Amino acid sequence: MDIPYDFKLDYLSETISKNNYKRILIQLPNGLKKYYKYIVDYLKKQNPHIEIIVSLSATYGACDIAEEHARRINADLLVHIGHNMYPWYKPRINTVFIEAKYKYSLSTSLLNNLIEYLKEIKCKNVGILSVIQHSHNISELKNFLSINGFNPIVGSPKYNVMVSGQVLGCEYSAAIGIKDKVDCFTIISGGMFHALGVYLATTKRVVKIDPYENRIVDITEKGRRLLMKRYGVLMKATDMKTLGIIDGGKPGQYRPWLVKVLSEKARTKGIKTYIFIADELNKHILRNIDLPEIDAYTIVSCPRLPIDDLYDYEKPVLTPGETLMILTGDMSRYIFPW
Amino acid sequence: MDIPYDFKLDYLSETISKNNYKRILIQLPNGLKKYYKYIVDYLKKQNPHIEIIVSLSATYGACDIAEEHARRINADLLVHIGHNMYPWYKPRINTVFIEAKYKYSLSTSLLNNLIEYLKEIKCKNVGILSVIQHSHNISELKNFLSINGFNPIVGSPKYNVMVSGQVLGCEYSAAIGIKDKVDCFTIISGGMFHALGVYLATTKRVVKIDPYENRIVDITEKGRRLLMKRYGVLMKATDMKTLGIIDGGKPGQYRPWLVKVLSEKARTKGIKTYIFIADELNKHILRNIDLPEIDAYTIVSCPRLPIDDLYDYEKPVLTPGETLMILTGDMSRYIFPW
Known part of the structure; x- marks a missing residue:
């Protein structure tokens, strides 16, 4: 193996x-x-x-x-x-x-494809991000970009336990902190999950460097469509009368203070709430508790569950940020991840 | 509602x-x-x-x-x-x-159908069992059978916390205790789950009284086929060289002593073991850890998971009892539920 x-x-x-x-x-x-x-x-x-x-x-x-x-x-x-x-x-x-x-370095063909694309989109000031599996590839990427006349900038997460340039599914301070200094972001990661997160947190151009598929993918258009979809979901919930709030049962996903903020704001708007706790969530679990009287759900455990897993549920399934946008009535800024 | x-x-x-x-x-x-x-x-x-x-x-x-x-x-x-x-x-x-x-009593039509069927199969000494939702229907059934000339016998579970006649998916002492005194069992329950369990635990005729579908169902033939299937599954595992043993992570399903008995018996037979712990189990979870080197799995959390949920998995998935049958080489009696 x-x-x-x-x-x-x-x-x-x-x-x-x-x-x-x-x-x-x-x-x-x-x-x-x-x-x-x-x-x-x-x-x-x-x-x-x-x-x-x-x-x-x-x-x-x-x-x-x-x-x-x-x-x-x-x-x-x-x-x-x-x-x-x-x-x-x-x-x-x-x-x-x-x-x-x-274990492996970024391939020369991948890096060459990248600089060709960065030239094409006129991205000179390049934000560099990665997931933890590839955080050691950041210095390779940074050196290569410098040698080739780009201005690479590695973001610093707000939290000490995270490493330079690192993002999580729900934590993008490394991107947000350098957002105004870069023309675009690059992120070393497989899949779409983290790259889309960078877009939602910054609404800037995001180029994914995928070491598994050995290719670069500009996910900006996908991110834009995703953001529009999220607005679509949350607009469907603006008139809700009853909201189910689902807290996380896993130790690091339990956020009772957030449940409290949301349910108190809901109460002042005349919205009735029911509170749940769940370790795992999917459509089947949600459908099994769904009643005609409940208009929408907010998932407090993880902001990626509504966005990535429950996006096509029959009723609006919201992140805490989206719920706050509805409850405060301020739609001017998309709140993500929290 | x-x-x-x-x-x-x-x-x-x-x-x-x-x-x-x-x-x-x-x-x-x-x-x-x-x-x-x-x-x-x-x-x-x-x-x-x-x-x-x-x-x-x-x-x-x-x-x-x-x-x-x-x-x-x-x-x-x-x-x-x-x-x-x-x-x-x-x-x-x-x-x-x-x-x-x-909330409801057993319907007269259901009871009349039952006594007709009991006469047909010549079951005079009738074992009475139920799940907890229907344990209060037991006395109705008993009286009705007595009045109609049958000899109803309600089994007593070995455990004080259970009520008269009650069975669980993994506990059939109420049935086993009266097995030799009855011609057949009746069980008040929906679904097939508990009725099949009574068959596996006693290999006697079992007639299900289903208050939801308002009908009686003789599940004996289904039980017989299920038992043959279980023998089929366990025979496929008799030559195993490597066994995965999956303990339960839920507090009432954690049985480390049973893992110990099984893995020590396996070791003396030259069978290598890997130990897992799981709260939930299904085909996807099992497939995700399945490797060519593992020949079979034993589920220690619940004996119904191999029988009811994982019966058609690509490799043998065994109950603890079935595993013991293989490890001791004694196939004369099907060990169920434990």
Whole structure:
């Protein structure tokens, strides 16, 4: 099996033997779960007497740590793979974060395609962003752009636990902070998720550098359409009389203060609220509680659930920011991510 | 909205005001979730100052209590609807169980159809079972059978927290205890789930009395086929070299002692094991961790998952009992539910 990520197994192994850890819970995002055997076999070879249990829960970020599973099995270490620490939540269990850095450099063809495209769109001041798996590719990209006469700018996240240029699905301060200094953003990441987030947070041109598909993709038009869709969804909710507010059940997704703000603002507008708590959410779960009397839902756990997963639900499903836009009546600025 | 179940709302309301409870978590099985608004509106009308939050997690039994959600929201009361207390697990949170008794009596046509059918199959000594929603229908059924010349026998569960005649998806002592005294079993329940369980636990004739469809169904042939299928699944696993054992992450489904028994027996047979923990399981979750090197899986959380949900998975998915049959080599008796 080709393993394109660095799971820092020697470091992990040393940590385990040095601290004499005996029971270890391993948690991986769904896309990396298939590497569990490689990791377990390696660690057990180095430390034959440890017990390793693999959590099968999904994890969508460092807001979503399998604390309960670790507590349940009485683990002395939780190995969380695929994310670094979340800015707004620290697990209350002994946790090691293994970022799963991508092993490879950005290809020359990818970089050449990029500068050709940046010239075409006249982007000289280039914002550089990435997800944690590729944060070490940022310096490669920056050097290459400098050598080729561009002015690359790497954004700094507001939060110390995040690394230079890093964005999360719900945290774009690294982009927002340099928004006015750049002509466009580049982001090193697979998929559309983070690149679209950069657009929603900045409404600037965003060029995705995809190391998996080895191509660059300008997602600006997709972002623009997405933003229009979001306005469409929230306009459908402006007359709501009853709102379901769904808080997150996972430890890093529980935001009771936000539920309070929203439900109190709703009350002053004569909108009735029902409050829910959910670990996972999808159309089936929502449909199963949906009643004719409820006009719209707000998801407080994660602003990406309404945008990426529940965008075509039969009723408006809103982010907290969109809900605030409706409740305050101020539509001038699209509030994202929070 | 027609509410066919008794949610004991006056009792709940009194309990809440008497104890001055302020924050309440309500948990309902998916089939009853649609009644949340009726319940919340009623309780809030009686106690306007309480906060009620509805858990959107599925619950498949009293093994599956939303303790974590209750703890997260700092609830002073968890109202669990649809089940009574589980014999092997007591929530470590202040919990009220509301069984959700079915409001209606068994119809005369249903009872008449039943005695006609019992005569036809020459079942004179009739075992009576039910799920908790219908346990109060047991006495109606018993009286009717007595008057009509049958010998009805209501089984007693081994566990005090269960009521007379009650079975669970994983607990059939009420049936097993009277197995040799009855010619057939009757069970008052909707769906096939519990009736099939009675067959697997006793391999006797089982007649389901379904108050929802208002008909009686002899499920014996279905049960026989199901049992053959289970033998088919487990025979495919007899040569396994590597076994994945999946423990339950929910508090009442966590069975580490069973994982230990199975993995130690596996080791003595030269079978390698990998241990997992999961709250929810389905084909997608299993496929996402499935590797060519793993030959079979054992689900420790709930014996119904392999039988009812994962029966057509590409590889054998076994109950703990089936796994023991393979590991001991004793196929003479089908071990169910544990």
